[in-house]
Amino acid sequence: xxxxxxxxxxxxxxxxxxxxxxxxxxxxxxxxxxxxxxxxxxxxxxxxxxxxxxxxxxxxxxxxxxxxxxxxxxxxxxxxxxxxxxxxxxxxxxxxxxxxxxxxxxxxxxxxxxxxxxxxxxxxxxxxxxxxxxxxxxxxxxx
Numbered sequence: 001x002x003x004x005x006x007x008x009x010x011x012x013x014x015x016x017x018x019x020x021x022x023x024x025x026x027x028x029x030x031x032x033x034x035x036x037x038x039x040x041x042x043x044x045x046x047x048x049x050x051x052x053x054x055x056x057x058x059x060x061x062x063x064x065x066x067x068x069x070x071x072x073x074x075x076x077x078x079x080x081x082x083x084x085x086x087x088x089x090x091x092x093x094x095x096x097x098x099x100x101x102x103x104x105x106x107x108x109x110x111x112x113x114x115x116x117x118x119x120x121x122x123x124x125x126x127x128x129x130x131x132x133x134x135x136x137x138x139x140x141x142x143x
Contacts, residue, residue, distance in 0.1 A: 005054055005055050005058060006058070006062075007054070007057070007058055008059075011057050011058055011059070013035070014035060014045060014057050015049075015054055015057055017031050017034055017035055018031070018045060018046060018049050018057070021046065022049075028042055028043070028046075045057060070106065070110070074104075074106075075114055077104070078098060078104055078106060078111070078114065079114055079115070079118050079120065081098060081102060081104070082094050082098075082115065082120055083120065085097070086098075087120065087121075088121075089121070090121060091108050091109075091111040091112035091115055091121070092108050094111060094115070095107075095108050095111050098111075
């Protein structure tokens with residue numbers, strides 16, 4: 001059975017070093033120094049490699065949601081408020097209003113990403129500003 005493993009450059013480098021250890025071309029202490037890991041961390045990697053092969057060196061957190069993310073209900077509540085009251089606000093001002101009036105605290109960047117995903121607001125690039133026109137100076141025309 002063959003399957004595809006996606007590895008980062010760092011994980012590929014670890015794989016090369018661990019294969020050198022298993023081929024007895026490199027010692028554990030030297031490998032630990034080379035990878036900037038402690039000996040116990042390196043032994044943990046060796047155990048993972050022995051059990052699962054190269055797949056044991058791949059991060060288990062890859063493509064999994066963050067433990068710190070907000071719940072879907074919280075996200076929807078914030079976006080509903082923005083749609084109802086702050087539709088023409090940017091993420092910074094919308095965040096200030098959510099904190100000030102609704103006691104909902106979320107970072108500006110998170111709010112910007114949520115608003116973009118929901119199609120709320122307009123990016124700076126898409127905004128069309130009115131061209132600045134100088135006012136007629138009354139004092140010049142009368143002289």
